[in-house]
Structure formats: structure tokens, C-alpha cells
Amino acid sequence: MQETQLQRVQEAVARCRDLPGALLPMLHAIQDDLGYVPPEAVPTIAKALALSRAEVHGVISFYHHFRSAPPGRHVIQVCRAEACQSIGAERLVARLRERLGIDFHGTTADGAVSLEAVYCLGNCACAPAVMVDGALRGRVTEAVLDEIIDTAALVDEHVGVAGGAR
Amino acid sequence: MTVRIFVPRDSSAVSVGADAVAKAIADEATRRAIPVAVIRNGSRGMLWLEPLVEVETPAGRVGYGPVTVADVPKLFDAGFDRGAPHPLCIGPVDAYPWLAKQERLCFARAGVTDPLSWSEYVAHGGSRGLRAALAMTGADAVAAVTESGLRGRGGAAFPTGIKWKTVLDTAADQKYVVCNADEGDSGTFSDRMVMEDDPFVLIEGMAIAGIATGATVGYIYLRSEYPYAERALMAAIETARSVGVLGDDVLGSGRRFELHVRRGAGAYICGEETSLLESLEGKRGMVRFKPPVPAISGLFGKPTVLNNVITFASIPIIFDRGATFYRDYGRGRSRGTLPIQLAGNIKQGGLVEKAFGVTLNELLYDFGGGSASGRPIRTVQVGGPLGAYIPESQFDVPLDYEAYASIGAMVGHGGIVVFDDTVDMARMARYAMEFCAIESCGKCTPCRIGSTRGVETIDRIIEGRDRGAQLAILEDLCNTMLSGSLCALGGMTPFPVMSALKHFPQDFGLGPDGLAAAA
Numbered sequence: 001m002q003e004t005q006l007q008r009v010q011e012a013v014a015r016c017r018d019l020p021g022a023l024l025p026m027l028h029a030i031q032d033d034l035g036y037v038p039p040e041a042v043p044t045i046a047k048a049l050a051l052s053r054a055e056v057h058g059v060i061s062f063y064h065h066f067r068s069a070p071p072g073r074h075v076i077q078v079c080r081a082e083a084c085q086s087i088g089a090e091r092l093v094a095r096l097r098e099r100l101g102i103d104f105h106g107t108t109a110d111g112a113v114s115l116e117a118v119y120c121l122g123n124c125a126c127a128p129a130v131m132v133d134g135a136l137r138g139r140v141t142e143a144v145l146d147e148i149i150d151t152a153a154l155v156d157e158h159v160g161v162a163g164g165a166r
Numbered sequence: 167m168t169v170r171i172f173v174p175r176d177s178s179a180v181s182v183g184a185d186a187v188a189k190a191i192a193d194e195a196t197r198r199a200i201p202v203a204v205i206r207n208g209s210r211g212m213l214w215l216e217p218l219v220e221v222e223t224p225a226g227r228v229g230y231g232p233v234t235v236a237d238v239p240k241l242f243d244a245g246f247d248r249g250a251p252h253p254l255c256i257g258p259v260d261a262y263p264w265l266a267k268q269e270r271l272c273f274a275r276a277g278v279t280d281p282l283s284w285s286e287y288v289a290h291g292g293s294r295g296l297r298a299a300l301a302m303t304g305a306d307a308v309a310a311v312t313e314s315g316l317r318g319r320g321g322a323a324f325p326t327g328i329k330w331k332t333v334l335d336t337a338a339d340q341k342y343v344v345c346n347a348d349e350g351d352s353g354t355f356s357d358r359m360v361m362e363d364d365p366f367v368l369i370e371g372m373a374i375a376g377i378a379t380g381a382t383v384g385y386i387y388l389r390s391e392y393p394y395a396e397r398a399l400m401a402a403i404e405t406a407r408s409v410g411v412l413g414d415d416v417l418g419s420g421r422r423f424e425l426h427v428r429r430g431a432g433a434y435i436c437g438e439e440t441s442l443l444e445s446l447e448g449k450r451g452m453v454r455f456k457p458p459v460p461a462i463s464g465l466f467g468k469p470t471v472l473n474n475v476i477t478f479a480s481i482p483i484i485f486d487r488g489a490t491f492y493r494d495y496g497r498g499r500s501r502g503t504l505p506i507q508l509a510g511n512i513k514q515g516g517l518v519e520k521a522f523g524v525t526l527n528e529l530l531y532d533f534g535g536g537s538a539s540g541r542p543i544r545t546v547q548v549g550g551p552l553g554a555y556i557p558e559s560q561f562d563v564p565l566d567y568e569a570y571a572s573i574g575a576m577v578g579h580g581g582i583v584v585f586d587d588t589v590d591m592a593r594m595a596r597y598a599m600e601f602c603a604i605e606s607c608g609k610c611t612p613c614r615i616g617s618t619r620g621v622e623t624i625d626r627i628i629e630g631r632d633r634g635a636q637l638a639i640l641e642d643l644c645n646t647m648l649s650g651s652l653c654a655l656g657g658m659t660p661f662p663v664m665s666a667l668k669h670f671p672q673d674f675g676l677g678p679d680g681l682a683a684a685a
Binding site: 020021022023024025027028049058059062063064065066081082083084085086087118119120121122123124125126127129131134136137138139 | 177178180181182213214216349350351352353354355357358390391392393394428429430431432433434445446447448449450451466507508509510511512515516517538539547551581583584585586589594597601604605607
């Protein structure tokens with residue numbers, strides 16, 4: 001964990017520590033900011049809340065949402081629940097695995113895309129559904145999925161150029 | 167004169183292009199110098215028509231859908247800003263049969279108003295329930311809820327008035343109101359729609375609960391998969407504070423009620439009430455033993471009113487129109503209306519609010535128009551991943567809590583997931599066990615271990631390895647989970663499994679009598 005990351009963790013901890021039931025809001029604040037909860041942040045969190053490191057780790061690992069490693073630059077969540085299954089979600093899953101060459105909870109080698117399973121996005125009448133970087137998509141076909149993946153790649157190239165110029 | 171054009175901001179509408187359509191309409195209007203005000207309303211719940219664009223005309227709001235960005239110039243060419251005909255036109259929206267046939271109490275405003283406009287909320291009947299409740303004693307307010315016959319809409323169907331009375335009668339220095347917005351069941355989205363399309367009704371319902379029972383602090387436990395709902399709620403709560411619905415002096419009554427949103431973290435089990443409370447307290451979402459019930463010892467050990475979004479959203483109209491008005495809807499012991507969600511492989515999916523007693527045949531064919539694929543509907547799962555698969559022979563059973571219980575099914579949160587004849591029910595049964603294994607909190611053995619053994623056993627049945635013996639094991643396992651689990655996750659996972667096996671034995675390689683063919 002970098003120095004600046006530690007500082008941001010400390011800021012999130014300070015912001016949330018006095019809330020009733022502070023641990024989940026704190027973990028969310030850290031992950032919203034950094035994209036994950038660095039394992040090195042656990043002692044800081046534990047100390048602030050007078051918990052053991054094991055208790056904090058236990059909470060992080062219990063919830064599917066929290067990550068202990070940075071995700072790819074883009075996160076594709078694909079719904080695997082019944083309503084989406086009834087109308088072709090498994091075909092989308094197969095397509096994603098094929099195009100990205102990764103399975104659930106995996107990240108492509110270039111760090112561009114992470115693939116996550118999700119169990120219901122509440123878009124069941126416009127199924128199948130996926131969520132891309134927090135944006136909900138409905139009536140998703142394999143062609144739409146290809147477009148999403150290609151766009152993600154394009155955005156990255158753009159970011160790469162901008163980053164290089166900086 | 168400026169034309170008011172409505173494009174929903176509901177995330178389902180946005181997921182199929184509503185934002186782009188809204189922008190295209192504004193841009194095209196500017197290009198043509200037509201004065202247009204684009205209003206982002208909620209969704210009417212006719213989700214197959216989304217993005218459903220509505221144009222205000224002297225004769226009422228005229229709808230067009232589903233609209234794509236490419237349709238926008240053509241709609242202007244046709245004169246849609248005056249409500250002119252076009253192939254996408256569905257006519258006056260309020261008269262559209264799919265909507266006109268419903269009984270919308272909870273969802274009366276959804277799609278009609280700008281969800282974040284307090285003045286529109288009030289203009290359409292909002293806040294009257296809270297004002298009525300503030301004029302009542304706590305005991306009278308709770309009695310009104312009891313009289314309405316309202317039962318918990320999250321799925322358990324426990325009488326809401328009894329729960330509230332327990333909280334009212336339990337003395338404590340602090341009480342809480344907690345809203346379960348962890349809508350994890352596949353095929354359900356009515357909570358999400360309330361929060362995105364009419365969030366004030368939830369806030370009002372929770373405030374009434376607080377006023378009635380003496381609770382001064384509320385929490386909405388919202389699943390992390392609903393970022394759009396979170397933004398809508400945060401904005402609505404801020405407005406509610408500024409207009410004095412929340413805070414130290416609720417609508418000038420001198421009573422206090424404050425409300426906070428807490429985000430879940432992707433655990434299905436946190437929809438179970440005690441596990442939700444653990445999570446709110448900052449712990450792993452492990453199920454608690456009951457008793458004590460949350461109404462006596464809930465959040466931080468204090469008496470807690472804990473209800474689902476739809477339960478709270480049903481409260482304001484009970485106080486506005488009276489308990490009798492509400493209980494006159496429905497049948498038997500299932501009073502009022504249920505927001506039903508038609509989902510999955512269905513042509514016309516969306517939100518249908520009807521009094522209890524409607525049948526699946528009406529929902530699937532009159533409202534739903536049959537499957538989206540055009541193939542015959544083979545089965546539906548009612549009530550989420552823990553609900554039974556219902557065969558066509560039972561599509562005429564009236565939807566009410568007792569009638570469903572009598573056929574071994576459950577209404578649950580009112581989600582209906584439709585499957586056509588390509589579905590493999592052995593795979594769906596396996597999935598039910600797999601889902602339970604993924605989402606089990608791990609506290610009790612039948613659920614933690616049983617679900618994994620269930621997947622393995624169903625795999626052996628599918629592969630045809632010693633089917634007769636494996637069937638006996640599966641049945642035994644399901645019985646153990648059913649009677650030995652601590653909560654509904656392990657206790658009800660057997661419902662989809664056993665109903666699939668009972669009604670569709672051929673998918674498991676069995677004879678029509680459900681027995682393994684002799685080797």
C-alpha cells in the first residue's frame with residue numbers, strides 16, 4: 001500500500017469511526033475511494049474500532065462486495081440469477097469467458113477487465129442484465145456484450161495516451 | 167407553449183437507453199426550435215415498453231415506446247410533441263389496458279411524477295397519511311395498521327400491526343425503524359422501483375412507523391447492487407429534511423424522526439431480518455437465534471420495527487384513506503394489494519399491482535402476453551430463489567398467502583419468473599442448491615453442509631448414477647434442511663428443488679411417476 005493510500009484509508013476511518021455500526025460504512029468508504037480494501041488497512045481499521053484484525057478480516061471476507069485486491073480498470077458484473085437465466089444469461093457468461101479468457105472473480109492479464117457474478121440487479125423484466133462500472137444494462141445480447149468489451153478497450157487506449165502525455 | 171415530455175429515470179429504463187433518448191429529444195427539439203421541457207419521471211412499470219416517452223397533451227399524456235435514439239427525429243417528423251400517431255404510439259397512457267386494469271395503491275404515483283419533487287408528491291396525495299398519523303395516539307395508529315390487515319410484504323407475511331404493537335408496548339430509551347431494502351430475490355424489483363420512482367412514500371411510511379411506535383431513528387438497509395436507488399434515496403432524504411418531514415420537528419409536531427441509508431455488501435442472507443441487523447451493527451451477516459424477536463430486541467438490542475420497503479410504502483395510503491379502504495381489497499386473510507413483478511422470459515414484463523386473488527393465468531397471458539421467446543410457458547417460479555416451481559396445472563390458483571401455502575408454494579415478495587419449454591428443471595434444482603451454498607451464512611449445519619451435498623446428489627441423479635438411492639438421499643436431505651435450518655434460506659431451498667422434482671421428473675431422467683427406471 002502506498003503512502004497516499006494509507007492516508008486515504010486514515011481519512012475514511014476518521015470519517016466513519018463514530019457512526020453506530022461503523023465497520024461496513026468504513027469499508028465502503030475505503031473501497032469506494034481505492035477500489036478495494038487493502039489488507040494493510042486492516043490493522044488501522046481494527047484499532048479504530050477496538051476490534052481484532054481477525055474480526056475485521058472476517059467481515060471483509062464474508063461479503064461478496066468487498067475486495068482485497070485491486071480490480072481491473074473496468075468491472076463487468078453479469079447477473080446469474082433465475083430471471084436472467086430464463087432468457088439467456090448463461091450464453092452471455094459463455095461469451096464473456098471466451099472473449100476475456102477469464103472466469104468469475106478473474107481479471108484479464110492486461111488489467112483491463114474484471115469479471116464478477118452477481119445475483120440479481122433488479123432488472124428482471126429487461127433481462128438479461130449486466131452492470132458495467134456501475135452502469136446498468138438491460139436486454140443484453142452477445143452483440144451488445146461485444147460492443148461493451150470493445151468500448152472498454154477503446155476507452156483504455158484513450159486513457160493510455162492521456163496518461164503518456166502526462 | 168412549452169411541451170412537457172417525460173422520459174423515465176428508473177434504472178431499468180436507463181439500462182435500455184433512457185438517458186440517451188432524453189438527451190436526443192432535448193437536442194432535436196433545440197434543432198427544430200420547438201420549446202420542450204424534458205422531465206425525468208419514474209417508470210410506469212411497463213418495462214417492455216421502456217424507454218416509454220410520454221408527451222403531455224390537452225387530452226392527457228400520450229405514450230410512445232420503446233423509443234430508441236434513432237426513433238427520435240422520426241417521432242418529431244410525425245408530430246409526437248402534439249401527441250400525433252406513430253407506430254410506437256400506445257395512446258393515452260392512463261387508459262392503456264395493461265395499466266388501467268391494475269389497482270395501484272402503493273404505486274399510484276410511480277411514473278406519473280418526478281420522483282424527487284416534493285411538491286408533486288404532495289400534489290398527488292403524498293404526506294396526508296403522515297399528517298393523519300401525527301394527529302393520532304400511538305395506540306390508535308398501530309390499531310389502524312392492524313385493522314388494515316396489512317402483512318409483511320417482504321415474504322414472511324407476518325401481520326404488520328402485531329409487530330408494531332410489540333414495539334409500541336416494549337419500553338426502551340431508544341427504538342428503531344429499519345427498512346429491509348435488501349431485495350435479493352431474482353425476479354423482484356418492486357422495492358427498487360419504489361425507491362427510484364416514488365422514494366418519498368417510503369420515507370413517509372417509515373416516519374409514520376416511528377411516530378406510531380415511538381422510534382426516533384430509522385435506517386434503510388439497501389443492497390449494494392442498487393446504486394441508482396441509493397442516489398435517489400439520498401436526494402429524497404435531503405429534500406425530506408429540508409421540508410421538515412425528517413428531523414427534530416416532523417411537520418411541526420414537535421416529534422423527532424431521523425433517517426439514514428446504509429449500504430449492504432452483496433450478501434443475499436442479509437435480507438433475512440436478524441442477519442440484516444447484524445450487518446447494520448457492522449458484523450458478518452450471521453443469522454441470530456429467535457427469540458428474542460427484533461420487535462423486542464432488534465438493532466443494538468433495542469425494540470425495532472423491521473419491515474420491507476413495500477410494507478412501509480403501503481402505510482401512507484392506509485392512514486390517508488383509512489384502514490377499511492385498504493382491507494376492502496384482497497381476499498381471505500390476504501388483504502390489500504400486492505405489487506407483482508413479471509420477469510424473466512415474458513413478453514410484457516413489469517410491475518402489476520393487483521388486489522390478492524389474481525391468478526397466474528391472468529398475469530402470464532392477459533398482462534404478460536405469453537413468453538418473450540414465443541415458446542410455450544412451461545413453469546414459473548414465484549417468490550424468488552426459495553419459491554416453488556409451479557406447473558401449468560396450477561396456474562389458476564388465486565394468488566394469496568394461504569392458497570399458495572396449500573399447494574406447497576409461496577407468494578413471497580411477489581416476484582414471478584417465467585420459463586419456456588427449453589428450461590432444464592434438473593439444472594434449476596441444482597442451481598437452487600448451488601445458490602444456497604454460495605449464500606449460506608454458515609451458522610447452521612443443514613444449510614451450510616446440506617446445500618453442498620445437495621448439489622453433489624443432484625449431479626449424481628443427472629448423471630444417472632444409482633438414481634433410486636440418490637433420490638432417497640435428496641429427499642432426506644431436503645427434509646433435514648426444511649426442519650433443521652435456522653432461517654428460511656436453508657429451510658426453503660428444498661421448495662424449488664422438490665417442486666422441480668415433483669412436477670418435472672422427466673428432466674431428472676425419471677419416469678412420470680417420479681421413480682427411477684429399473685436398471
